[in-house]
Amino acid sequence: MRVDEKTLAEDIVRMSGTNVKKCMKCGKCSATCPSFEDMDVHPHSFVTMAEEGDVAGLLKSKSLWKCLSCFACVERCPRGVEPAHLIEAVRFFALSPQGLNKMKPDVVPIFLQNLEEKGAEVPQQLLTSAFRKYSK
Amino acid sequence: MQRIGVFVCWCGSNIAATVDVDAVAQAVKTEPGVAFSTNYQYMCSEGGQAIIRNAIAEHKLTGIVVCACSPRMHEATFRKTAATAGLNPYMVEIANIREQCSWIHKDREKATVKAIILSRAAVAKLNLDSPLTAGETPVTKRALVIGGGIAGIQTALDIADAGYEVDIVEKTPTIGGKMAMLDKTFPTLDCSACILTPKMVDAAAHEKITLYTYSEVEKVSGFVGNFTVDIRKRARSVDADRCTGCGDCMEKCPSKKSKSEFNQGLSNRSAIYIPFAQAIPNVPVIDREACIKFQTGKCGVCQKICSAKAVDYEQQDEIMTRRYGAIVAATGFKTINLGRFEEFQYAQSPDVITSLEFERLCNAAGPTKGKVMRLSNHETPKTVVFVQCVGSRSTVECGKTYCSKICCMYTAKHAMLLKEKYPETEVYVFYIDVRTPGKGFDEFYRRAAEEYGVRYVKGMVGKVAEENGRLRVQASDLIADKQLVIEADMVVLAAAIEPDPSARNLATLLTASMDTNDFFTEAHPKLRPVESPTAGVYLSGVCQGPKDIPDTVSQAGAAAAKVIGLLAKDKLVGNPCVAGCNEPLCNGCSACELVCPYGAITYEEKTVMDHGVREQRRVASVNEALCQGCGACTVTCPSGAMDLKGFTNLQIMAEVDAICR
Structure with a gap:
């Protein structure tokens, strides 16, 4: 159903509005990330993987749903690469194949309920960000 | 034909x-x-x-x-x-x-x-060219060096040693610049003051060199070989000829709460002060903003106790007009303002300092007499984190896109000095790349890592936070793919360097071009690295681009060689492609006179033949020795009377016609 991975990677990068080539591998994104310990793929690696076109790796990484969208990496990146925007774009690609299954306002209370029961499974900031993005 | x-x-x-x-x-x-x-x-x-x-x-x-x-x-x-x-x-x-x-x-x-x-x-x-002959102009055999740091001092010494008169204009009360603030110099670790102060003394004592400290260039006119420069000698409020440099005035001055510029604000100084003990000239200056006498009229202690009667509250700024054949820009640098890098807590925590502040803490003549201490509690730090590339290689607004070039080496130096003084200290250096291409430089950096056990970590610091009186440093270790959290006592930031803010105004005065970072542009990046594209203007030191001391001294000598080459000539062959006025067409409007950046156009009353009619008219006249052939007048002139030899309006139109044919 999909075009080849390389084109897909390029689409994701374009959609994110980031320029992964600007990355100078300083690691400030990973240094500043509050979710670092929960992630299997760390923000700086996310940028490298996108640069290499490893979409499969990005889509199956746990980090995709661990990013808080706090945008600390966007704020601190000295080269303006904006790793969080990249992660947001990959999330969109993970969600879009589910058709009209976009988040609606009425599902939010369920998420919040889960949040109380199971702890920080879905971070609140992620929810806000996703709601803002996908409910249109 | x-x-x-x-x-x-x-x-x-x-x-x-x-x-x-x-x-x-x-x-x-x-x-x-x-x-x-x-x-x-x-x-x-x-x-x-x-x-x-x-x-x-x-x-x-x-x-x-x-x-x-x-x-x-x-x-x-x-x-x-x-x-x-x-x-x-x-x-x-x-x-x-x-x-x-x-x-x-x-x-x-x-x-x-x-x-x-x-x-x-x-x-x-x-097809429309005609033979042109260049005129000659004499050369004023005196050079002006703007900036009295190591770059300016070295350039001035080299020019003076060749037998030419040199004036150094320095805006602060002493020569010496940033090098005077440094403790040791890489890669040999010799004491900065020990190698600089003899040069400062040489410059002051040289019969061909005149120092104008606490002075600034205010106006520049003329052209290569014949510059006329106005220098403002700011009022020191102390008569330099009378002052013996005894220092009694500074001791007795009741206003002692001004931040010492020399110590990077880490200590206080009096309102009447010399910046540091070996300052040249050894004559105090009154900071009128801080002086009680100037602010309230009630004090005058320094004048009363001065046995040489040197303190003079009435002293005024003095404007001197001097002529020079060549001008050297040696305006140097400053470290960038780190207030906007909130993640490093520089503005919030006294224990987060810049490398230049660390330099003063290491220095035996510094605010702590060479004891490296936390400024919050005066204790010796046990764990120190150095962060490289703070503001350098950054495309965000508060940073600089270029590599500041000196930070890798001075950080290795600081790490070693610290380990030398306090061997038990845990020292971390966070780097993006370690760049050490100078002679003996990589060996120096490796010594820090191998002999002194400084821990070099590839990665950047993301966040510094004060926690229980210490600094929690959160950073990346990219090679281990880990996030490190270090409890540190002191964080030292290798702040990017930028051209001194005075350079921009100077570039305007000199009509010398600058790049987007306000570094002076060289005439050719490889083949003419110490000359500005503006004839007769030369570049020395960091004002042209980031440099360490060895590079600065080499470039200072090269700039001096170029100046000597110019001053050795008795006459300069001018540019014959100068403007001229077709008098019958001139309507006397003065537009060209106003637009001319070299003051080459004047108006005079002349008898003009216009279609057989003899008339007395006010027409433009070009001083060909002053005209640099920029052509501004030719495009301003509403009646087409101004023309540039070698680039006449007819010739330009012929070119356009040939292209459009």
């Missing part, structure tokens, strides 16, 4: 790979005035120049067009060639078919057409 020779250069493959040079040579054959055309592999080589010389003799050429690289590269070369063959050197036109054609195009067919058009335009212009 001219007899024109056209010489098309291949420039190896630089031009020939994209432009069909033979087709260009053939195409221009039919242009009006062209008597000969050819092409050759390297027109600038001796062989190529011989072809030109022979063709001039054989075909009795009256002018030549060389289709080659930019005139900035070889126009002078080909003018000399023409002159040796007996042609007037201004009967040479260059068609730039390299930078403006072959280098920027890929399509050979289209590039060839463009090269033909550019060559045609040059031929059309040459």
